[in-house]
Each structure stands twice: as structure tokens, then as C-alpha cells.
Amino acid sequence: MLKGRSAIVTGSTSGIGLGIARGLAAAGANVVINGFGKPEDIEKERAGLEADFGVKAIYSAADMSKPEEIAGMVATAEEAFGAVDILVNNAGIQLVSPIDEFPIAKFDQIVAINMVSNFHAIRAALPGMKKRNWGRIINVASAHGLVASPFKSAYVSAKHGVVGMTKTVALEVAEHKITCNAICPGFVRTPLVEAQIADQAKVNNMPVENVVRDIILASQPNKRFVEVEEIAALAVFLSGDNALSITGTSISIDGGWTAR
Ligand code: NAD
Structure with missing residues (x-):
């Protein structure tokens, strides 16, 4: 379904990102994986993608809090694969603390990694997508992009920002056959x-x-x-040709959390 396409999945050395990278590779896409971890574990994952699915996989160590490294990751992917067709902005961190005790540097870091990194990656990947008149941008937001919980001020602010950015990008690129959507998982x-x-x-x-x-x-x-595989299946669907008319939306995958 995605044979010949190339994807970047940020924060894919663990959890949801790893599941999405494996889902996209299983559907035939070449993948750039990214995130932190032990070098031997990351190499095992990278080699596993190639062996299990017959695609090409490379690793980028780019830190999602550093704009120049994010641009470098997109350039590396374009050089290796000739294109970034699918961009999944997934890297994220969390801290639970009352707002009046919230460490200032941690607030800034959560907003940088969970939201601002999406801007830098989209900004770098869009020119190539526009040139090819095809693209899929998937932002992994959260149920906390739609509703709040106490003690998660940085995370909830960042994820609401991601949902807003998703809508804006969708409107800007709608005529280029590029879609931009947010996935809003409950607890995984x-x-x-x-x-x-x-x-x-x-x-x-x-x-x-x-x-x-x-x-x-x-x-x-x-x-x-929610299971990682359920989120991966949704990301694969959004990456396919049949999802061309789905754009600017936030898709909840949360067992009914935000229906209340
Ligand atoms: P996780 O901790 O398992 O994985 C996070 C990934 O991000 C790891 O690969 C980590 O190395 C990477 N990462 C962290 N900081 C980074 C940085 N500065 N630069 C590059 N990579 C970095 O977490 P997860 O639960 O899989 O979360 C993935 C995304 O899903 C996050 O955006 C999170 O907010 C979102 N989410 C998670 C849940 C949940 O219940 N787990 C629910 C809703 C949304």
C-alpha cells in the first residue's frame, strides 16, 4: 500500500512511535527512525525493520528540542530516500506537577519537544512534498489535545497547540494533495x-x-x-491514497474518553 513511499517517524525508538514505524514499514514504506536509547537496541530495531519488511531503514539521532538537528534529519532523509512523503511527529515527554511548582525549564522543554518540533519538521519537509504534490503529515497529539487534566499544564498546552497547528497546516497545503491530521490517543x-x-x-x-x-x-x-498496533493501523490508513479527503482533523482513539 505504501511501497515506494518514505517516512520519518520522530521518537520511534520506543512505544507508539516504534509501533507506527513498524506499521509503515509493514505497509512497504522506507523509514527513518529517531529517538534516544542504547545504540545496540536502536541498531537492532533498525536492522529488524529491514529484515522483517524488506524496506530501507536509517536512524537519525536528531534531538527534537534542537531546530537545526530537526532540519538536518529531514535533509538526511531526502538524501537517503529521495523524498519525505510521510512525516509522523510523535516524539514527546511528560511531567506531572502542580503549575505553581512546575519547573520552568521543564515546561519549556515539554513545549519544545511535544509541539515546537512539529513546526520545525513540517517547515523542513513541506517544500519537497509540495514539489511532488503528495504528502501526509500526522501529528501524534493526545486526548490531552482536546481536554485537560490537572497537573499536566505543559503537556496539555503543547498538545492543544499541536491540534491548532494541525488545522492551520491542513488549510495551507490543501491544494497540494498534502494532508495534515492529528491522532489523539487515550492511555497506551x-x-x-x-x-x-x-x-x-x-x-x-x-x-x-x-x-x-x-x-x-x-x-x-x-x-x-489503547494498543500501539491500533494507533499504527490508523497512521497507515491516514498515509494511504484513500485518506486524501481526511485533513485538518483530530482523530480520537481513546476508548470513549473524550465522548463524555
Ligand atoms: P515513549 O516514552 O515510549 O516514547 C517517546 C519517544 O520519544 C522515545 O523514542 C524517545 O526516545 C523519544 N524522545 C524523547 N525526547 C526526544 C527528543 N528530545 N528528541 C527525539 N526523540 C525524543 O512515549 P509514548 O507513550 O510512545 O509517546 C509517544 C507520543 O505519543 C508522545 O507524543 C506522547 O505524548 C503521545 N501520547 C502517548 C500516550 C500514552 O498513553 N502513552 C497517550 C497519548 C499521546
């Missing part, structure tokens, strides 16, 4: 969420199972975590 049991569960267990002096049932899954009416 990735390392990002495991850390939150551990923090909440400590703060509330509760066993982990109770945190999962009474705090985390309390938001999700279907009482289950």
Missing part, C-alpha cells in the same frame, strides 16, 4: 505511562493495580489501554 501502556503509574502510586500511596484501575483507566470508558 508505554514507558511514558509506566513512569506516570509509578509516580501516582508513590504520591497516592496506592498499589499499582489500584492506580491503573482508579486513576488511569477511570478516564477510559472501555476500561482498557
